[in-house]
Every structure is written in C-alpha cells, then in structure tokens.
Amino acid sequence: MLHMGHALNNTMQDIVIRHKRMCGYDALWVPGTDHAGIATQAVVEKKLYAEEGKTRKEMGRESFVQEIWKWREHHGDAILNQLKRLGASCDWSRTKFTLDPDMAHAVRVAFVRLWEKEKIYRGARLVNWDCKLQTAVSDDEIEYVTQKSSIWTLRYPVKGSEEFLSVATTRPETMLGDTGVAVHPDDERFGHLVGKKILLPLTDREIPIIADESVDPQFGTGAVKVTPGHDPADYERGHRHNLPIINILNKDGTMNAECGRFEGLPRDEARKQVVAAFEELGLFEGEESITNNVTISDRSKTAIEPLVSEQWFVKMKELAQPAIGAVQDGTLKFKPERWTKVYLDWLENVHDWCISRQLWWGHRIPVWYDEDNVPVASVEDLEIGAPHPQTGKPIVRQDEDVLDTWGSSWLWPFATLGWPEQSADMQRFYPTQFLSTARDIIYLWVARMVMAGYELLEDLPESERNPFATCYIHATVLDGHGRRMSKSAGNGIDPVEMIEKYGADAVRYSLMILTREGQDVKLAENRFELGQRFCNKIWNVARFVLQNLQDADELGHPSQATQSVALEDQWILSRLAGATEAVSAALDQYDFHDAAQALYRFTWDDFCDWYVEAAKRRLWDGEGAAEGSPEAVSAAAARATLGHTLSTLLKLLHPFTPFLSEALWAEVPESLRGGEDMLMVASWPSIDAVLKDSSAEAHFAQIQDAVRAIRNVRSLLETPSCDKPVAVVVCGDADSAANFEQHKDLVNFLARLDGLKVRNDGSKPSSHGTDVFRGGSVFLPFTDDTDPAKLRGSLEKKLKKVEGGMRAIDGKLGNDKFLANADPDVVASERERRALLEAELATLQANLEGLVV
RNA sequence: GGGCGUUUAGCUCAGUUGGCUAGAGCACCAGCUCGACAAGCUGGGGGUCACAGGUUCGAGUCCUGUAACGCCCA
Numbered sequence: 073m074l075h076m077g078h079a080l081n082n083t084m085q086d087i088v089i090r091h092k093r094m095c096g097y098d099a100l101w102v103p104g105t106d107h108a109g110i111a112t113q114a115v116v117e118k119k120l121y122a123e124e125g126k127t128r129k130e131m132g133r134e135s136f137v138q139e140i141w142k143w144r145e146h147h148g149d150a151i152l153n154q155l156k157r158l159g160a161s162c163d164w165s166r167t168k169f170t171l172d173p174d175m176a177h178a179v180r181v182a183f184v185r186l187w188e189k190e191k192i193y194r195g196a197r198l199v200n201w202d203c204k205l206q207t208a209v210s211d212d213e214i215e216y217v218t219q220k221s222s223i224w225t226l227r228y229p230v231k232g233s234e235e236f237l238s239v240a241t242t243r244p245e246t247m248l249g250d251t252g253v254a255v256h257p258d259d260e261r262f263g264h265l266v267g268k269k270i271l272l273p274l275t276d277r278e279i280p281i282i283a284d285e286s287v288d289p290q291f292g293t294g295a296v297k298v299t300p301g302h303d304p305a306d307y308e309r310g311h312r313h314n315l316p317i318i319n320i321l322n323k324d325g326t327m328n329a330e331c332g333r334f335e336g337l338p339r340d341e342a343r344k345q346v347v348a349a350f351e352e353l354g355l356f357e358g359e360e361s362i363t364n365n366v367t368i369s370d371r372s373k374t375a376i377e378p379l380v381s382e383q384w385f386v387k388m389k390e391l392a393q394p395a396i397g398a399v400q401d402g403t404l405k406f407k408p409e410r411w412t413k414v415y416l417d418w419l420e421n422v423h424d425w426c427i428s429r430q431l432w433w434g435h436r437i438p439v440w441y442d443e444d445n446v447p448v449a450s451v452e453d454l455e456i457g458a459p460h461p462q463t464g465k466p467i468v469r470q471d472e473d474v475l476d477t478w479g480s481s482w483l484w485p486f487a488t489l490g491w492p493e494q495s496a497d498m499q500r501f502y503p504t505q506f507l508s509t510a511r512d513i514i515y516l517w518v519a520r521m522v523m524a525g526y527e528l529l530e531d532l533p534e535s536e537r538n539p540f541a542t543c544y545i546h547a548t549v550l551d552g553h554g555r556r557m558s559k560s561a562g563n564g565i566d567p568v569e570m571i572e573k574y575g576a577d578a579v580r581y582s583l584m585i586l587t588r589e590g591q592d593v594k595l596a597e598n599r600f601e602l603g604q605r606f607c608n609k610i611w612n613v614a615r616f617v618l619q620n621l622q623d624a625d626e627l628g629h630p631s632q633a634t635q636s637v638a639l640e641d642q643w644i645l646s647r648l649a650g651a652t653e654a655v656s657a658a659l660d661q662y663d664f665h666d667a668a669q670a671l672y673r674f675t676w677d678d679f680c681d682w683y684v685e686a687a688k689r690r691l692w693d694g695e696g697a698a699e700g701s702p703e704a705v706s707a708a709a710a711r712a713t714l715g716h717t718l719s720t721l722l723k724l725l726h727p728f729t730p731f732l733s734e735a736l737w738a739e740v741p742e743s744l745r746g747g748e749d750m751l752m753v754a755s756w757p758s759i760d761a762v763l764k765d766s767s768a769e770a771h772f773a774q775i776q777d778a779v780r781a782i783r784n785v786r787s788l789l790e791t792p793s794c795d796k797p798v799a800v801v802v803c804g805d806a807d808s809a810a811n812f813e814q815h816k817d818l819v820n821f822l823a824r825l826d827g828l829k830v831r832n833d834g835s836k837p838s839s840h841g842t843d844v845f846r847g848g849s850v851f852l853p854f855t856d857d858t859d860p861a862k863l864r865g866s867l868e869k870k871l872k873k874v875e876g877g878m879r880a881i882d883g884k885l886g887n888d889k890f891l892a893n894a895d896p897d898v899v900a901s902e903r904e905r906r907a908l909l910e911a912e913l914a915t916l917q918a919n920l921e922g923l924v925v
Numbered sequence: 926g927g928g929c930g931u932u933u934a935g936c937u938c939a940g941u942u943g944g945c946u947a948g949a950g951c952a953c954c955a956g957c958u959c960g961a962c963a964a965g966c967u968g969g970g971g972g973u974c975a976c977a978g979g980u981u982c983g984a985g986u987c988c989u990g991u992a993a994c995g996c997c998c999a
Contacts, residue, residue, distance in 0.1 A: 216999085365999090410929065414997070417928080421998090511997080552937090554995075585950090586938075592930080592995080594937065602937095602950065605964050616961030669939075669949085684961075692960085780968090787968040793957055824959075866969095877946040884944085889982035898944050898983095905945055 074154035076549040076557060076595060077510055079567035080587060083580045084508050084546060084664055086160045090727040091659045092505075093161075094756035100501050101161065102488045103152055104168035107144075109477040110205060110213075110371045113433040116140045133432050140433050154568055159576050159730045161752065168488045170480040171435070178487035179480045180438045180451045182528055187439075187449040191387045191527075192427075194439075194447065198300075198307040199426050201379045203325030204372040207430040208383050210476060211423055212515050214376050216365040223364075225293060225357035226350050228253060231269040231278060237262070238357055240292030242364055243302075244350070245342040247272070248331045249320040250279055252298035254309055257283035259294055273355055274346065275332070282313045301380050321379055339377070384428035384437060384473065392419040394526035394537070395519055403538045404522060407662055408590045411514060411545045418515045427476045434474030440467045447471070482520035485539035486529060494531065502529075503536055506662070508544040518543055544662055547587045552596030570600055577729035578603035584728060585668040606672060607732050610725065613680050614736045617718045620691055620711055621741050638690070638706065639775075639815055641713040642768035644683040647674060648717050649763040655724050656759060671725060679717060682776065687714055689821040719744045720757045771811050775819060777845035778812070782823040785850060788866050789841040790857040796826035800840065800851040803832050804911050808847040842919040844870070846908060849915045864920065871916045874909055881906045 093099040255262040300310025442460040582603030651674035658667035694707020737751035748754035840851035
C-alpha cells in the first residue's frame with residue numbers, strides 16, 4: 073500500500089519526468105514492483121492458516137507458491153493503481169515485476185556469472201536467523217532495539233583446582249554451547265589459568281581457557297564465555313583458537329538435542345531453568361539489571377538468533393571497489409550530499425552478503441547437485457537425472473533456497489531494459505540520470521545497484537556502467553508531532569484518502585513546498601490545505617483570464633505583447649521571465665521546494681494580486697470601445713499579456729499540478745497553444761532574456777510601494793472602502809514624480825482613488841493622513857472617523873523603526889574599520905541606503921509635525 | 926561508543942558565498958457581499974534566530990563547546 077513517503081518520492085520522480093519530457097528529452101520512467109519475498113510469504117502463510125488452517129508444509133512448495141501468485145493477482149497492482157491516481161506518468165506498458173520471466177532470466181545470468189567468477193560461494197557461516205520466519209536474513213535486514221535486561225554472573229569450576237572462573241552473560245542459556253572461556257592476555261588476575269580447562273556445568277564437556285586480545289578486562293568479570301555457534305564475536309574468537317562450534321538451537325529457536333534435559337524448551341524458558349540449575353549447584357553469583365541492545369529481525373520484529381548454517385554468500389569487498397570509485401570521481405552524486413558518507417561508510421566496511429533465504433517465494437537458486445553433492449549453477453533448468461556438466465553424474469536435486477529479494481532488485485536499472493541482451497533500450501536509456509529513494513534503502517538497494525552495474529555490464533565502457541547519475545535521498549514523512557508514521561502506531565496518513573479529499577495536485581504540491589531538500593517533514597493532515605488553496609487560486613485566476621480571452625482570433629501573438637507600452641505588461645512579462653528562469657534552474661538541480669516556492673510567489677503575488685488587478689482597468693475601459701481606439705488597443709494588449717502569462721504559467725506548473733494544468737490547458741485558445749494540444753508533451757518555456765526589464769520592475773515596484781502606503785493610510789483613516797478620495801503623492805525626486813505622473817490611472821485604480829496629485833516641490837497638504845514609501849510619501853484627506861492619535865501612533869512606530877535602521881547604518885559608516893575592510897560595493901550600498909532612510913526619516917518627522925492640525 | 930540531522934514568530938517552515946529594518950503559510954486582530962477566487966481581498970500585531978564562548982568592521986549564517994529532540998551505524 074502506498075504511504076506518504078511513496079507519495080513524496082513518486083511526486084518528485086514524476087516532476088523530473090514531466091519536466092524533462094517537456095524539455096524534449098526521451099524521458100522514461102519504468103514502473104514496477106518487487107516480490108518482497110519474506111513479507112509476502114509471511115502474509116499469505118498467515119492468511120492461509122487463519123482461513124483454511126493449512127500450513128505451507130502441508131500444502132507443499134508448488135501449491136503454496138501458486139497461492140501466493142493468486143494473492144498477488146489480487147493485490148499486486150494496487151500500489152501501481154495508487155501511483156496512477158497520484159498522476160505518475162510512467163510508461164505503464166513497461167511495468168515490471170521482479171519475478172517476471174525476463175527478470176528471472178536476468179537473475180540467473182547474473183548468478184551464473186558471479187558463480188563463474190567465484191564471487192558467489194556456499195558455506196556454513198554464522199548468520200542472522202529469524203526463528204519465527206525460519207530463514208536467514210542479511211546483516212542489513214536486522215535492527216537493534218535497546219531494552220531492559222539482566223546480566224547474570226555464573227561460576228565455572230576450573231579443572232584440577234579449587235578455583236572458579238566467573239563469567240558474565242546476558243544469555244545464560246547459551247552456556248550449553250560454550251566451547252571455551254576467554255580472558256585478556258595481559259590480565260594478571262587470570263594469567264595463571266590460561267591453558268587450564270573448565271569443567272562446564274550441566275554438560276560433560278571440558279573447555280579450554282584461552283587468552284584473546286578482544287576481551288575487555290573492564291567488562292563484567294573480565295572473563296567471557298565463548299559460544300562460537302551463537303555469537304558473532306565468539307565466532308571470530310573460536311575461529312582464532314580452533315574451538316569447536318556447537319549448535320544448540322533448532323530452526324524454530326527451541327533448544328536442541330545438544331542441550332540434554334533442556335531440549336525442546338523455548339529460549340526464555342531455557343534461560344530461567346539454566347539459571348535455576350546454577351543456583352542449585354551453588355554456581356550462581358548474581359543478577360544485575362542492565363539496558364542492552366538486542367538484535368531483532370526487520371521483518372518479523374522477533375529476536376534474531378545468530379546461528380551457524382549453510383548459506384549462499386556474495387563476496388562484497390571486490391564488488392564494492394568500483395561503487396566507491398563512482399562517488400569519488402563524481403560519476404554518482406548524492407543529493408543531499410551528506411548521504412555520500414553514509415554510502416561510503418557502508419561500502420568500506422561491507423561484509424559478505426548472505427543471499428539465500430529459506431523461503432519458497434522468490435527466485436529459486438539456480439544451482440543443482442549431483443549424487444555426490446557437487447553443485448553447479450546453470451541459466452537453464454537442469455533436469456533430475458541429467459548428467460552434471462562437470463562430473464557427468466546424474467543431477468539429483470535443485471537447491472531448495474530462494475534468493476534474497478534484493479538479489480533480483482539490484483539488477484533493476486538494466487534488467488528492465490532487456491539485459492542481458494544487448495537491447496536497443498539499453499543503448500537508448502542506460503545509464504540513467506535520476507534515482508529517488510528512501511534513506512534506509514541506501515545499502516539495501518542503491519549501493520547494490522551500483523555494484524551490479526559495474527560488475528555485470530562488462531560490455532560497456534567503465535564510465536557508462538554506473539546506473540544513475542544522481543541519487544536523491546528524499547525526506548522522511550513524520551506525523552504532526554514529529555513521530556515516524558507507522559502502521560502499528562496508527563498515525564499514518566493515507567495518501568489516497570488525501571487525494572480524494574484535497575485532490576492529487578494539492579497533495580503533490582503540498583508535499584513539494586513543505587519538503588526542503590531531504591529535510592524531514594512534519595505532516596499533519598491540514599497541511600494539504602496549502603496546496604488545495606493554491607490549486608483553487610490557479611483555477612480561479614485561469615477562469616478569469618479565459619473568460620476574457622473569449623474572442624480568440626483577436627488575440628495578439630505573445631511576441632506582440634512584448635511591444636506593449638503598458639508598464640504593468642512589461643513588468644509581468646519581466647517577472648514571468650524571471651520565474652521561468654528560477655523554476656527551470658531549480659528543477660535542473662532537483663530543488664523541488666525552490667521551484668514550488670517560485671511558482672507560488674509568482675502566481676499569487678505577482679500575477680493574481682498585482683497584474684490581474686491592474687489589467688482589469690484596461691479590460692473594463694476597453695469594453696465597448698471603438699475598434700482601433702486607444703482603449704481597445706490597450707485592452708487587446710492586456711488580453712494578450714494575460715493569455716501569454718497564463719499559458720506559460722500553466723506549462724511551468726504542469727510538473728507539479730498535472731491534472732489541473734492539463735484541464736485548463738484544454739480551455740486555452742488555440743492561438744496560444746500553438747498546436748500543442750496536450751500540455752504533457754508541450755514544450756517547456758524558454759527563458760526569454762529580452763523580456764527582462766529592470767527599469768519596468770523598479771518603476772512598478774515603486775508604484776506597488778505607494779499603493780500599499782495609500783492602502784495603509786486608508787485603513788488608518790478608516791476611509792470607507794466605497795469612498796474614493798483624492799490622494800497626494802509627494803516625491804523626493806524627479807524620476808519618481810515622472811513615474812507617478814505617467815501612471816496616475818494605474819495608481820488610482822489599484823488604490824481606489826478619485827484622483828492623484830503629484831507634487832515635487834516638498835509642499836505638503838494639511839489635515840491629511842500620511843505614510844512614506846521609498847521615494848516619497850502619500851497623503852489622504854481625513855475622514856469623519858479619523859483618529860489622529862491612531863495615525864500619530866502609526867507614524868511614530870514607523871519612525872522608531874527607521875531610526876533604528878539609521879543607527880545601525882551610522883554605526884557601520886562611522887567605523888573606520890568597516891570603511892577600510894568591507895567590500896566597496898557594500899559600503900556604497902550602505903551609503904545609498906542611508907540616504908533613503910534619511911529622506912524617509914525627514915519625511916516622517918515633517919509629516920508628524922504636520923499632523924498637528 | 927561513532928556518525929549525521931534539527932533547534933528562527935503561537936504552529937509548520939524558508940533564509941545562496943557572512944552585509945537592506947530576519948521572511949512565508951497557517952493561526953490571531955481590524956476592515957471588506959469592489960464584475961476570478963470568503964479555500965478570497967486589504968491593512969495590522971507578533972521573533973534577545975536553543976544556550977555559552979570565539980573569529981570578524983559586521984554572525985541567524987563561520988569556528989569551539991553545551992543542552993534538548995530525532996535518525997543511522999556498531
């Protein structure tokens with residue numbers, strides 16, 4: 073089932089794919105699922121037992137596997153359907169499953185090649201045993217949990233003396249498998265005992281006392297029992313000292329026949345009884361509470377027992393080398409970069425990979441044995457009775473185990489493209505550009521895919537074997553309180569439910585703007601309102617624009633819009649060019665949050681709040697105007713600009729909000745779409761530097777400033793919204809005065825004025841409310857409701873702020889060291905700022921004085 | 926034990942190489958049935974940037990240390 077992490081991950085991938093597709097790239101996204109061996113088998117096994125009371129052993133391998141296939145037919149594609157609802161634009165015709173026949177072929181070829189290069193071996197090693205699922209699992213499928221536990225101290229009698237050697241252990245029952253006791257070679261307390269023997273209680277064994285550097289003399293009693301069959305550190309110690317290995321556990325975790333009277337007991341019970349037996353013998357020294365880490369299985373969440381068993385392993389050290397090289401030479405980049413270290417640390421300390429699982433659901437290991445147990449790996453099935461290719465003796469059986477699921481997923485980047493054949497798809501699409509995934513899969517999947525690429529694609533030059541150029545490690549989605557979302561805690565948010573409630577685009581957009589480059593995100597359900605509001609805003613503004621574009625023939629080509637003389641047109645086109653640039657740059661660098669942010673600001677602030685509002689004036693004025701009249705021409709320019717801006721905006725939005733933008737695109741007049749009927753495959757907007765106009769931006773910004781100031785004064789004066797007063801704008805310089813003189817109508821419209829008087833001579837009207845902006849101040853007449861005290865308060869507050877700013881700047885400019893050391897540009901800009909603030913300050917003071925009516 | 930991340934407004938978060946009076950959304954206060962949108966519009970209040978040192982003319986930003994929370998590895 074899809075969870076929020078998937079929704080986040082797949083939204084990013086889809087944004088990349090949609091963006092690149094629009095940019096004209098051959099964008100391929102292969103969807104698919106893996107067979108999740110352990111999890112799936114466990115689910116079906118449980119279900120069959122619950123519903124029909126059948127165990128898999130009763131059913132037999134073949135019919136049990138058939139049952140899993142049946143289950144998969146019902147559930148297997150659920151996640152893909154959910155991805156479709158999210159809007160994922162995969163190539164669905166290529167959907168792959170890791171057990172598909174072509175994948176199975178690739179898995180066998182890979183296995184046989186590794187076998188032939190002797191990079192796969194079989195042997196009895198200490199592995200992590202999941203007693204519940206009764207299979208080995210790899211080192212990467214276990215986790216540690218801290219828990220309260222005890223440490224028991226047991227006394228072992230030394231043979232041929234009255235002495236005892238005390239050992240401390242957290243797992244007393246494992247003493248039944250002890251084959252030695254170790255002390256540190258420099259530990260004077262025990263030096264005389266090294267070489268002697270222990271009479272191991274509860275058994276009839278004599279075990280040696282050995283000296284080993286790995287023992288920590290500070291820990292416990294300074295002497296440790298050595299159980300090579302059930303502890304990784306002891307396994308190493310046993311190996312160094314040639315101690316025998318005794319396995320004391322059955323596959324289900326109960327004690328086996330080696331344990332004498334404890335045989336058949338579960339581990340917990342055996343623990344209690346062993347301790348009790350020591351007490352009876354007077355060999356029990358004490359129990360102490362401690363907290364320690366226990367190893368549990370990722371899958372079953374039950375305690376892992378290390379035990380020795382025959383398994384298949386991949387030699388990892390050599391495979392790791394090129395994967396390390398890939399990040400060192402920059403062929404592979406992580407984003408955020410810090411994950412590089414995590415990846416490298418794992419590869420540099422990698423252990424051999426246990427790839428066999430004692431399951432039935434998965435790729436059965438392609439190894440057959442003859443009657444002497446001589447194995448052979450083969451891509452094609454070997455028939456029972458057929459001669460062994462090497463020995464010539466009859467084949468008697470195939471290996472019973474299946475491969476770790478990652479043993480097929482690690483081939484994903486090329487097996488899905490037809491490998492091992494030299495396919496056209498391999499030529500066309502490999503190596504790929506982008507992989508996005510969760511951080512906990514860096515070892516399990518990412519590193520292994522890289523290793524597989526380098527190891528198996530020998531027909532490619534080395535520089536083309538790395539499977540993806542960028543590995544994006546996405547954020548972890550937490551709940552509103554910062555806890556991990558999990559099924560067991562019941563705090564997860566179902567993406568499909570959110571899609572139904574808020575819409576897929578809103579979910580996508582919210583996730584993108586809330587998540588900044590892999591930074592964990594706290595996600596309460598109502599956070600999706602952000603995206604919902606944004607989508608709603610887009611819908612509404614598009615409706616407004618499209619209504620005004622009814623007469624499509626009349627629309628000028630976008631290029632004509634650039635000829636417009638209206639300031640607001642020049643301004644919005646310049647802003648649009650800036651937004652296009654920002655969004656394109658952000659997407660090229662996979663900075664999804666930045667792109668989403670730029671879109672939000674442009675759409676809402678620039679386009680909706682200012683441009684559309686400003687354009688209304690000319691649209692209304694143009695209504696019913698004679699053809700060719702200045703009003704009609706101006707209205708046409710406004711329409712052309714609205715149309716061009718909207719259509720470009722829809723393109724920019726498309727990767728984020730594909731459903732909404734596509735639906736609106738269908739309503740855009742033909743002349744604007746330029747023959748591009750589907751937005752999904754339309755061209756990405758080019759960055760039009762010609763449209764950038766810093767002068768228009770500066771002039772419009774000043775008008776925005778003044779309009780805001782007027783609105784503020786209106787509010788302070790409590791001017792009713794239906795009133796249209798005449799305002800006075802007093803400018804500090806000629807350029808500003810010219811700006812307002814030229815765009816009076818615009819200011820009047822935006823600020824709801826009946827007229828604007830522009831003054832440039834410093835004179836100020838009395839009985840007026842006032843506010844300053846960059847370059848001057850605005851004045852509005854008092855109303856009946858005006859409270860001069862409120863006005864004064866507002867001005868004083870602003871004055872304080874400006875004074876504070878002045879002080880800060882004067883501090884800098886009065887400091888010789890600042891003048892000497894700071895960048896000259898910085899000094900210059902500080903001087904400039906000071907001049908502005910000074911003017912503002914003077915204006916404020918004068919206005920305050922003038923307030924005394 | 927080692928590594929990494931986070932700590933900025935009541936909440937959730939932005940804040941490029943140190944340099945405009947530290948920003949946004951939500952929430953809050955006041956006003957608005959103004960011909961796209963009340964899921965809206967307009968205006969406003971609100972922050973000793975976790976803490977302590979240091980470097981610097983200048984630190985939210987760099988360095989050292991501390992604390993809290995979280996993740997990963999052993």
